[in-house]
Amino acid sequence: MKIVVVGGVAGGASVAARARRLDETAEIIVFERGGYVSFANCGLPYHIGGVITDRSRLLLQTPESLNESLAIDVRVSTEVVGIDAKAKTVTVREVDTGREYTEDYDALALCQGADPLQLPLPGIDLPGIHVLRNIADMDAIKAHLDEALDASAKTGKAVRTVVIGAGYIGLEMAENLRHRGAEVTVVELSDQIMPPLDKEVSIPVEQHIRGRGVELVLETAAAAFQQAADGSLKVELNNGRTLPADLVILSAGVRPNVGLATEAGIELGPRGGIVVDTHMRTSDPSIWAAGDAVETPHTVLPSAGLTPLAGPANREARVAAENICGRDTEYLSTQGTSIVKVFEMTAGGTGATERQLERESVPYRTVHVHPSGHAGYYPGTAMMHIKVLFSPDDGKLLGAQIAGFDGVDKRLDVFATAIRLGATVHDLETLELAYAPPFGSAKDPVNMAGFVATNVLKGDLKLWYAKDFPGTVEGARIIDVRTPEEYDIWHIPGAENVPLGDMREATASWDLDVPIRLYCAVGFRSYLAYRLLVQRGFTDVKTLSGGSHTFRFWHD
Amino acid sequence: MKIVVVGGVAGGASVAARARRLDETAEIIVFERGGYVSFANCGLPYHIGGVITDRSRLLLQTPESLNESLAIDVRVSTEVVGIDAKAKTVTVREVDTGREYTEDYDALALCQGADPLQLPLPGIDLPGIHVLRNIADMDAIKAHLDEALDASAKTGKAVRTVVIGAGYIGLEMAENLRHRGAEVTVVELSDQIMPPLDKEVSIPVEQHIRGRGVELVLETAAAAFQQAADGSLKVELNNGRTLPADLVILSAGVRPNVGLATEAGIELGPRGGIVVDTHMRTSDPSIWAAGDAVETPHTVLPSAGLTPLAGPANREARVAAENICGRDTEYLSTQGTSIVKVFEMTAGGTGATERQLERESVPYRTVHVHPSGHAGYYPGTAMMHIKVLFSPDDGKLLGAQIAGFDGVDKRLDVFATAIRLGATVHDLETLELAYAPPFGSAKDPVNMAGFVATNVLKGDLKLWYAKDFPGTVEGARIIDVRTPEEYDIWHIPGAENVPLGDMREATASWDLDVPIRLYCAVGFRSYLAYRLLVQRGFTDVKTLSGGSHTFRFWHD
């Protein structure tokens, strides 16, 4: 058995390592066109930012270590330039010497990852405009930044950087550039940052980033790049503005690296990724694929998708290796669980977003809750913003997104586990999560989301949504059930103030058929008001999902 | 409908609150013998420790606030002293006045919690010996400690405290007393701290506590208490030693408060708690119960148990309220998910322990893994110690325990969710958890535990266990596959050193039938060695579960 692997990082190295453990006698060759295998792609921004100081920590394995422990033949700086699927051979080229040779295989694993999206813009190739995918990119950016900072120390003029694209990597770069003391402007085409999340969950993070001195320019595209007389760059935006920059990071997304696969006649899917079956086998029975280049079924959405993330890449690769070695293991779906740290905040999601559900016409319901990361009376916690999407029929979880400070990653993982195991919002009610004051609450935020969602499902609670304002409140009394003090500071235009404690008395004389749209700060007090009004005979009552917190993300 | 609730804290207040939301017209009365309702029991140690400075933050609700928002009639300092189940009345006594009266009910909810275990020891009633259950206890301890610290500031002599019982509350008190500057000795009858965990998971925490200057005296009981001439205390231990103390905290556990229930003829279970059905209804059809006083089925063990924890109390109460209000909601089981912060460490468990599985003759398998809380190359992480128990038949998860620093609570909650949803170790392999370097690894610790466990289940990996040493290695070659440097620092007595990289060559000439017991630091390298040896024909190979880390917890 001879196994050839193309690409030697997350997917490729994992295929090779797992294959060796399953088959001690196989010949295993890994070709990697870059100079390094098994490096921590995800750590690259943090070495630039000086957070991970020791560069060598990013090199998790070397060709030597993989050979010593796993008898894998790793050939770096060697690019696979052709596949002859009929002959079952690959042609490779040594990057440094240009020497080409062929290597035959019994099983071929394509783990070539994704390439940065190149924007076809004038000046895109100017020096100082970088992408960040690998160690060489990192070294180049870091060298450039170090130099600019040195110069700035002398001139006293700040280093100006522009990040194009406000996805996770763009935001990590913004944070790390800021951390080094540079001025940072982030330019994003969409009307929100963090495309894997819905807009209202992205807004608190947006506010936080701005509070940390990063300029965010939304709904704007880079149009062209020019070099100034002093060698620095000018980034022309499509709104007419020009940003001066010493360094530009392009992080506008990635697209699957499928050149080789295409030439070899391997089937591609509608999103441009390699089509694989549940065994991670491509349309060619001797060729498997894993990682950023493949399309996989989505856990909750009907159509398959691309999910350029390290966890799926690693697990897909492990499944590919098992099947290459004759086992029968299935990789069923990817749910797109993702997370990002942005300064002091954390945000992420799992499953589908509301946008995706809309786009694929999957029926859903939404709730927003804003619990604190742990018991409010124990120091060091803050409010988080949780959005949960679920099926209106059986309450099956479809997605969850969170932005906040402490305990965000934990709740995301609980939601991710629940979604993976096919749980409903009823299951969330019953979860028995670990509670002590430094870690959570007796009713954990996840339980709380479950309570609210099941209440909606059972008809015990009807919600109105900030994004539908003002249409949704037309003809209704908008009632703010908070205290007069809270009302005075801010309230929804047109709202009357009836504090919860006065509600029973104040509404005694009201016409039961006048529509009432309640709200409070987060939804708890207005829920209490809802319950009492409905049981007192009011016929059309709804409360604002997520309260004024969620509302102000949309309308402030 | 008239609902009477006995006890006004976690269970009681929750029954009342949920009942009001379901039934706006019910009359709801809560009797609480103490001076406070709805307080944060779990925060009490931290106010004593000065971590939660504002005492009022512990009072989550007051009789007034519960009346204002939920129209609940809360009567504090009012003890229920009798139940006439036939007549459906309770007799109550006002604590301050002694006045007694009766109140009838349609539904009665018993939420009286648990009482501290009182040790029948000479001198147990001396001043300065405290239990910690409620606000009054907290105030007394804090006053006593403040006074002792004031005196100590004058005399320069340290304040000496003794904590009896090394359960979670005992350890929280030890930490908080230390935090205030007191000397702390913890006395524990068992041979380990933290009874909800197995011994090897408790040991790293034990070492950590000792490193923080707390003296731990295991396998020892308090025998008697005496007052010294200067008014301070002497704690006599059953090993002959006497500990001088200015303050003693008794935290030897709790027992369900079932006096009233017993007198009313309500059925108790084998563990002395109130028997309830899945609707949280007692043997009397008009009486429900929730919280520390009830026995509930265990999620993975055959027999029901007592679980004096706030999460279950709150959720049981919510279910009780729903059924009282005519809904049909079930509370199916408690899995005992628990967690404790001990100085910088966190430890906890969910599901069954190995001890419990042994005791109840449930077949199980065990794996130990020691991953780091997040990517090792990103700062601020440390090794954690994970133990997973699962069924040898289908791999169903039976329990998980973790001790470590960062990310422990998160993995506990993922395991807790998986256990609640009936997951197997195969499911753990497929979990798609949120990964970015500050939060985890591309293969999360939970995935990793799943990989190792499924390898065991599929026969791809055979383990030997430190707790069975030395019997388990008899007649075998013990092979240390770490580097010579690691071997020189410490190795298992009798072990030979064959570094992993030399393994293929070194073993080429070995007799294939000699039993080999491998180990490395955590189990990863010895797993690689295992795979290659077995595939090269060795017939009896096992590797040490958890490696030298787990081994040294048992044998150092």
Ligand SMILES: Cc1cc2nc3c(=O)[nH]c(=O)nc-3n(C[C@H](O)[C@H](O)[C@H](O)COP(=O)(O)OP(=O)(O)OC[C@H]3O[C@@H](n4cnc5c(N)ncnc54)[C@H](O)[C@@H]3O)c2cc1C
């Ligand atoms: C800066 C950055 C931060 C990231 N942060 C996160 C994060 O926090 N969380 C997360 O989940 N994911 C993150 N990712 C994404 C994650 O790194 C990828 O999803 C994962 O590495 C994909 O694995 P892969 O094996 O498909 O591709 P890669 O790991 O990119 O490996 C593909 C390799 O194939 C090689 N190759 C391509 N073509 C050839 C050829 N013809 N011949 C030989 N070799 C070839 C390439 O040189 C490359 O090294 C991040 C990525 C980057 C760049």
Ligand SMILES: Cc1cc2nc3c(=O)[nH]c(=O)nc-3n(C[C@H](O)[C@H](O)[C@H](O)COP(=O)(O)OP(=O)(O)OC[C@H]3O[C@@H](n4cnc5c(N)ncnc54)[C@H](O)[C@@H]3O)c2cc1C
């Ligand atoms: C110091 C401390 C720390 C804790 N830490 C944690 C933790 O970190 N995590 C966790 O999960 N759990 C923790 N717990 C346990 C948790 O507080 C309990 O499990 C929970 O409060 C149980 O709820 P309950 O309603 O059954 O009892 P309680 O909350 O104790 O309430 C029972 C109430 O009933 C009253 N009562 C009793 N008899 C009568 C009567 N006859 N008439 C009127 N009133 C009566 C009592 O005065 C008491 O206030 C801790 C407990 C303590 C004491």
Ligand SMILES: CC(C)(COP(=O)(O)OP(=O)(O)OC[C@H]1O[C@@H](n2cnc3c(N)ncnc32)[C@H](O)[C@@H]1OP(=O)(O)O)[C@@H](O)C(=O)NCCC(=O)NCCS
């Ligand atoms: C590191 C890399 C080479 C994979 O290595 P690997 O040999 O599979 O090792 P891992 O560290 O992932 O460990 C997983 C294996 O160790 C085993 N293992 C881990 N801890 C163990 C323990 N305590 N006892 C026994 N086995 C253990 C697991 O079962 C698993 O083996 P299996 O797949 O055969 O079941 C590859 O993931 C890589 O190159 N990563 C870097 C790139 C990357 O992932 N980038 C994106 C993220 S930054």
Ligand SMILES: CC(C)(COP(=O)(O)OP(=O)(O)OC[C@H]1O[C@@H](n2cnc3c(N)ncnc32)[C@H](O)[C@@H]1OP(=O)(O)O)[C@@H](O)C(=O)NCCC(=O)NCCS
């Ligand atoms: C606080 C206490 C009185 C219970 O109060 P509660 O009214 O049930 O309120 P909680 O804060 O727990 O919130 C839960 C309710 O609010 C609802 N809710 C929460 N956030 C919401 C939101 N954003 N929108 C709508 N509803 C929301 C939930 O659905 C749930 O209602 P339900 O049970 O009717 O479904 C009781 O738990 C208590 O006394 N606790 C202190 C004692 C204690 O627990 N000690 C141990 C731990 S220290």
